[in-house]
Amino acid sequence: MKLLIIEDSEALRRSVVVxxxxxxxxxxxxxDGATGLSMALLNQYDLLILDLMLxxxxxxxILRALRKQNLETKVIILSAKNLTKDKIDGLMDGADDYLTKPFSFEELHARILALLRRGKTSQVNNSLEIDGFTLDLETKxxxxxxxxxxxxxxxxKIIECLFLAQGRVVNAEKISEAVMGNFDHLSKNTIESHLSSVxxxxxxxxxDLPIKNKRGFGYIIEKSHLC
Known part of the structure; x- marks a missing residue:
């Protein structure tokens, strides 16, 4: 697994690298941020560890630039900014996890492994077609x-989660994890608002979006809609 750490504290950076x-x-x-952004755009990494104040x-x-380019590299923010707003902003702008300083190396390692495990699901086909809708997993x-x-x-992310689980009910907790990771939570009302928009x-x-709400259970693409 190949990782990139962008951190201006040499002592901390070297400690994590070692x-x-x-x-x-x-x-x-x-x-520094300029070097890190260039490396992240020019190379393929499984995961990026990113400081905010660079x-x-x-x-x-850097995070917004990566997501604007549709790069799906997993990103863990590692920052001294510990306000709830900072964490929400980071996650909503595309980070997969947020760890505040000071931190334990063991926790960082555990979060890295958790994110990389989620990224191991592979598809034989790069696209899924259901009722005239096409979800392209490569071009997003x-x-x-x-x-x-x-x-x-x-x-x-919500549509991707449901299309990949076609024919099975997916509850709000699983959808939230697919979108926000383990750190934050996406409410049922927010999920429904996103689906209403789609x-x-x-x-x-x-x-006609082929996703049905099974009240009390979650959401499903019913088998009658599958190709």
């Missing part, structure tokens, strides 16, 4: 009969 190297990870490192380019700007796009439906990141966008393209 520790992860000893555990068998291949680690690249950067001490010289040259801020960590949040969603369309109906060739018409692109522009989704936000969270909307796409349904509206689908109808504008002439499609």
């Amino acid at each position: 520790g992860l190297n000893n555990l068998g990870f291949t680690i690249d490192e950067a001490g 010289p040259n380019v801020d960590g949040m700007d 796009s969603f369309s109906y009969q060739g018409q692109i439906i522009d989704l936000t990141r969270n909307e796409f 349904r509206k966008k689908a109808r504008q393209c002439g499609g």
Whole structure:
């Protein structure tokens, strides 16, 4: 597994690099935001450990740049910023986890393993087609009969979670984990709001989103809709 750590504290950066190297990870490192962003865009990493307060380019700007390019590299924010708002902003802008300083190396290692395990689900096909809808797992796009439906990141994550589980009920907790990771929570009302938005966008393209709400259980793409 290849990881990138972007951290301006040389002592902390070296400590994490040595520790992860000893555990068998291949680690690249950067001490400033500009260098780190360039490395993240030019190379393929399984996971990125990202400080927020960096010289040259801020960590949040790095995160937004990666997600704007549709790069799905797992990102753990490692920051001294410990306010709830900071954590929410980081997660909503595309981070998969958020760990505040000071931290234990054992906890960092556990969070890395948890994220990498979630990323091991592989698909034989890069796209799923259901009732005229196509979910492309490689380009992270969603369309109906060739018409692109522009989704936000969270909307796409919810649709991806449900399409991958087609024919099975997925409860709100599983959807929340797929979108926000283990650290934060996506409420049922928020999930329903996102799905309502996707349904509206689908109808504008002439499609009827094949996702049903099984009250008290969760959401499902019913088998009658499967191709």
